[in-house]
Amino acid sequence: MSTSVNVELQLWLTAATRDVIPSVQERVRQEILDHFEMAVEAFLEAGMSADDAHQAALDDLGTPEAMAHALRAVYPHQRFFLRAAAVCQLFAALVIVRLLVERLLPRLIVEYTFLLILAQGPCLLLALHALTRLSLQQHRLERPLELVKSALMAWCGMTLIGGLIEGALPGVAAVALGLSVLLAMIGVVWGLAWFGRALRDTEALSTALKRWLRLLFNAGAAAVLGVLVIAVLNLVLPDKNGSFAAAAALIGAGGIVIYALLCASLTWTFVRAVRQ
Amino acid sequence: VNLKGSLPLLILHTLRSRTQHGYQIVQEIKRRSAGVLDFKEGTLYPALHNLEQQGFVESYSETENGRVRRYYKLTERGRAQLDEQLAEWQRFSEAVQRVLGDA
Numbered sequence: 001m002s003t004s005v006n007v008e009l010q011l012w013l014t015a016a017t018r019d020v021i022p023s024v025q026e027r028v029r030q031e032i033l034d035h036f037e038m039a040v041e042a043f044l045e046a047g048m049s050a051d052d053a054h055q056a057a058l059d060d061l062g063t064p065e066a067m068a069h070a071l072r073a074v075y076p077h078q079r080f081f082l083r084a085a086a087v088c089q090l091f092a093a094l095v096i097v098r099l100l101v102e103r104l105l106p107r108l109i110v111e112y113t114f115l116l117i118l119a120q121g122p123c124l125l126l127a128l129h130a131l132t133r134l135s136l137q138q139h140r141l142e143r144p145l146e147l148v149k150s151a152l153m154a155w156c157g158m159t160l161i162g163g164l165i166e167g168a169l170p171g172v173a174a175v176a177l178g179l180s181v182l183l184a185m186i187g188v189v190w191g192l193a194w195f196g197r198a199l200r201d202t203e204a205l206s207t208a209l210k211r212w213l214r215l216l217f218n219a220g221a222a223a224v225l226g227v228l229v230i231a232v233l234n235l236v237l238p239d240k241n242g243s244f245a246a247a248a249a250l251i252g253a254g255g256i257v258i259y260a261l262l263c264a265s266l267t268w269t270f271v272r273a274v275r276q
Numbered sequence: 277v278n279l280k281g282s283l284p285l286l287i288l289h290t291l292r293s294r295t296q297h298g299y300q301i302v303q304e305i306k307r308r309s310a311g312v313l314d315f316k317e318g319t320l321y322p323a324l325h326n327l328e329q330q331g332f333v334e335s336y337s338e339t340e341n342g343r344v345r346r347y348y349k350l351t352e353r354g355r356a357q358l359d360e361q362l363a364e365w366q367r368f369s370e371a372v373q374r375v376l377g378d379a
Contacts, residue, residue: 038299070322
């Protein structure tokens with residue numbers, strides 16, 4: 001093979017496989033190289049010169065962009081994994097920081113509640129959006145997961161409205177918060193049921209990734225539900241330092257810690273995979 | 277001719293009779309279609325991987341003359357899928373034929 005064609009093939013392979021994880025890259029490279037060599041042999045047998053045969057085999061492969069696009073439709077995007085994991089971590093970190101501040105510096109949380117809601121809401125949505133996109137690459141779950149996203153969006157929006165009018169219209173704020181909790185719970189339960197079914201049915205994901213996603217999603221849902229329980233009890237119980245609220249806070253915090261650990265572990269797994 | 281959407285059906289059908297590797301599948305499709313169904317060969321592999329992920333084909337590697345080669349074969353599930361897709365294709369083709377026949 002002439003040097004220029006060899007370089008061109010290597011560039012083609014690099015461009016075509018740059019978005020997929022290393023194990024997939026290796027498999028695709030191996031298959032394309034084998035395919036390319038067989039095509040070159042066939043062209044040589046047909047009477048072409050070596051350089052023409054190499055060039056024709058390369059042309060027959062098509063553009064690397066088309067290949068990269070087709071691969072992205074089959075395999076999750078490696079940069080997307082990192083982004084999803086990073087967003088999940090950010091959300092978990094924000095919730096944990098908020099819990100710590102609530103416990104250690106309660107005066108600070110009163111002053112900065114509005115800012116924390118502003119930061120936490122979008123982060124939750126981003127995390128859900130990332131997980132939704134991640135799962136949609138392999139499943140046909142648009143509607144249920146979109147419902148979860150909408151419910152959580154409504155939750156964040158109404159919480160924000162409730163937070164804004166809490167001082168002026170306490171009754172309306174309480175109704176808004178109650179409705180938001182209800183919406184989010186319906187959405188999460190509905191989405192969990194669909195997601196669980198899809199994970200059982202599909203053979204699309206590798207076993208390891210499937211296990212990770214299932215753990216992550218369940219822990220995340222547990223964390224979200226824990227936070228919702230806290231919110232409900234805070235609304236229902238006049239004494240927010242009562243034993244029910246404390247138990248709910250503990251459950252929520254436990255779920256969040258598990259979620260954070262899983263997010264960290266997932267990120268590490270993918271960082272290691274990308275570095276390989 | 278643009279193969280978009282039909283490639284999985286053609287792959288499954290090509291694998292019905294025997295286990296083949298990627299290059300053989302491409303050549304078989306081109307040969308049987310007398311060159312009419314020509315496509316960019318690189319895109320065959322993502323399509324094959326997708327079929328494998330869905331459980332319609334299985335693959336295994338073999339080393340031949342120092343070269344690692346991956347072969348694909350149809351699974352039982354793939355066979356059922358092929359029958360289903362063929363029936364669907366038949367219905368589609370008949371419907372188009374009826375519309376064109378009216379013209």
